Amino acid sequence: MAGDRLTWHIVGFLRPYRWIMSSMVLVTMALTVLAMLPPLLMRGMIDRVIGAGDRSSFWPLAVCMVLVPALAAVCSLLQSLGLSYAGWRFLMDVRVGLYKHMLGLSMRFFGKNSTGMLVNRLMGDTSTVGNMLSQQSLTVISDLICSVFAVAATFAINWRLALILVLVVVLFAGNWKLNIGKLRRVGRSYWQSFDRLSGGIQNRLSSNLAVKTFGAEEREQHVFEGQSGTTLELLREANTSNNTFWMNTSLIQNLGRSVIFFLGCALVLREEMTYGDVVAFTTYAMQLLWPAIRFSEMARQIQDFRVAIERISEILNEKPEIAEKSQAQVMARLRGGVEFEHIRFHYEEGRPVIRDFHLTVAPGETVALIGPTGCGKSTILTLLMRFYDVTDGDIRLDGIPIRDMQLDSLRRQFGIVLQEPLLFNVSIADNIRYARPGATRAELEAAARVAEIHDFITSLPDGYDTVLGSEGIQLSTGQKQRITIARAVAADPAILIMDEATSALDSESERAIQIAMQRVLKGRTAFIVAHRLSTIRNADRIVVLKAGTISEMGRHEELMALPDGHYRRLYDKYMNKGVIEEDLA
Secondary structure: OHHHHHHHHHHHHHHHHHHHHHHHHHHHHHHHHHHHHHHHHHHHHHHHHHHOOOHHHHHHHHHHHHHHHHHHHHHHHHHHHHHHHHHHHHHHHHHHHHHHHHHOOOHHHHHHOOHHHHHHHHHHHHHHHHHHHHHHHHHHHHHHHHHHHHHHHHHHHOHHHHHHHHHHHHHHHHHHHHHHHHHHHHHHHHHHHHHHHHHHHHHHHHOHHHHHHOOOHHHHHHHHHHHHHHHHHHHHHHHHHHHHHHHHHHHHHHHHHHHHHHHHHHHHHOOOOOHHHHHHHHHHHHHHHHHHHHHHHOHHHHHHHHHHHHHHHHHHOOOOOOOOOOOOEOOOOOOOOEEEEEEEEEEEOOEEEEEEEEEEEOOOOEEEEEOOOOOOHHHHHHHHOOOOOOOEEEEEEOOEEHHHEOHHHHHOOEEEEOOOOOOOOOEHHHHHHHHOOOOOHHHHHHHHHHOOOHHHHHHOOOHHHOEEHHHOEOOOHHHHHHHHHHHHHHOOOOEEEEEOOOOOOOHHHHHHHHHHHHHHHOOOEEEEEOOEHHHHHOOOEEEEEEOOEEEEEEOHHHHHOOOOOHHHHHHHHHOOOOEOOOOOO
16 A cells, blocks of 8 residues: 555646656667677678678668668667756655655654664655656566567577577566565665764764763764664675675676577588578577666665665655644734633653643743753743644644644744754854845844844854855854844744753853843744743743643742742842752652
8 A cells, every 4th residue: 555655646746757867768769779780780780791692782781771870879878867857846846856755754753763774765765766766667668668579589580499488587576576585675774874873974963062072972873883884794795695696697698698509500510590680599599688687686676676765755754743724724824812721742652751741821921931840841842832733632822722723823923942953054144034035134133133143243244144054154052042043033023932941051141141131032922941040030920840741830939928839939049049940740
C-alpha cells in the first residue's frame, strides 16, 4: 500500500514532463536502432564486398557506416539535453514536494526524528530517486530495445547458437536472484547507520558549547569514531557483496562470450555459418549481454534506489497530527481572551503531563507560569498554539475553540520569544520581519527600539542590512535574543509568549527591556515563563504549576499572603538571588 501511494506521488511529479519524457523515449528508440545497425553493415561489408567481391555495394555500405554514427551522435546530444532539463526539474519538484510535506507535519514527528536523518531523506534519497528515474530509466528502455532486437537477430542468424546465448542470460538472472536479498538487506542497514551518524553529528555540533564546557571533546571523538566505524563496516560489507556479485557477472560474461565465439568458429569450419555471420552474431550477443552486465553494475544503485523509495515513502506516508477542519475559520486579529477548559494532555499513553488544567485569562492580562522542570509550563504554551492537540478538554480564544480556527490565522495571533534565540543567516531586517514580511522599515526600527537593540544595529556598517551567521557578523547571545524580541514585537500579536526570553540578558539590559515591554504589553495578553523574581512579580497573575496542574494562583501580594504557600517559600528563599531555582517540590 505504501509503495502504491509513493508510486502515485512519483507519477504526479513526472506528469508535467510527460511530453518531454515521451520525446526522449522516441529519441532513445531511434538511438538504439542506430546502434543496432553497425553489425549488419559489418556483416555485409565482410560477406558481400570482401567475401563475394561485390564492389557495387562498397560505397553504399561505407556511406551508411559513416552516417549511422553521425546520426547517433545527434540523437545522443538531444537525449542528453532533454534528460538534463527534465531530470533536474523533476528532482527539484520531488524535493520541494517532500519539503512541503515535512513542513506540514506535527511537532511530534520532528521530536522523534533527527535533523540529520531528515536532511538525508530530503537531499540524498531524492537525488538517488531522481537520477534513477531520469537517467537510468532511459538506459533501461534502450537496453530492452537492444535485447529484443539482438535476440531476434541472433535467432535469425543461427537458432542453435542463440539457445546457448539464452542459457548465458539465464545464468545472469540466477546470479541476480542469489545475491539480491543480501544487497538489499545490507544497503538498508548502511543507510540506517548513516542516518544515526548524521543525526549524531548534527546534535554534537549544535551542542558544541556544552561539549567544550564539560571538556568532552575526547569522549565525543571516541563516540564519533565508534559510529563511523560501524557505518564503515556496513559499507565494507555492502561493497563486498556488490563486488562478489559483479565478479560472478564478469565471469559469466567472459565465459559466455568465449563459448559462443568458439562454437561459432566451429560452425564456420563445418560451413554452417559464414565468418560475417560469426562477427555479426558475436556483436549482437554482446549487445544482449551488455544490458545484463549494466544491470549487474547497477545492482547497488538499484538497491539504493529501492531503499530511497522506501525511506521517502516513510515520510510521505506520515500524516499531520494536527489537521484543520474543512470549514475552519480564518481569524482576524483577536482581542486575546484565553480559556483553558479542564485540559488534559500526554505525550505518551499512560504518562500525563497536564492534568485537569483550568484557567481563564482576560484580554490584556499578563500571566506568569512558574514551576519545576517537567511541570508542563512550555507544554501549555505549545497546546495554546496548537502544536499538539489536547487529549481532553478544550482551549478557546475569544470564546472560539482553537480547533475551529484555520491554523495559519491562529498562529498569527502569537508572538513568541524562546530561551534559545533562533536567527537565520539573512539580514537583521529580514530576521525582524520574519513573522510579518510586510512590515515597513519604520516598524522594524520601532520594534528594535522596544527591544533595546536599535542603537547597536545602527552602529554597524550596513545597519539593518547587516547579514548574520556564517556569511556575516557573529552576535552575542544577548544581542541575538534582543533581535528575536524585536521580531515578536514587529509581528504585532494579540498574544505574546515569552519562554525564559530574558534569561540570556544581563540585569541592566533586562530592566531596560522590561520598562519598554510595559508599553508593548498594553492591550496584549501575555504568557511569561520565567525564573527571575523581577519578571514574575510584575505579572497580573502568577500561576504556580505542580505535576501538570495548578497548585497556587494569584497576584504577587496574594501569594505572599499565604503563610505556607509554595510561592512564598520560594520567594523568601531566593529573594536575595533574584532568580528562582528549579527545586519547587
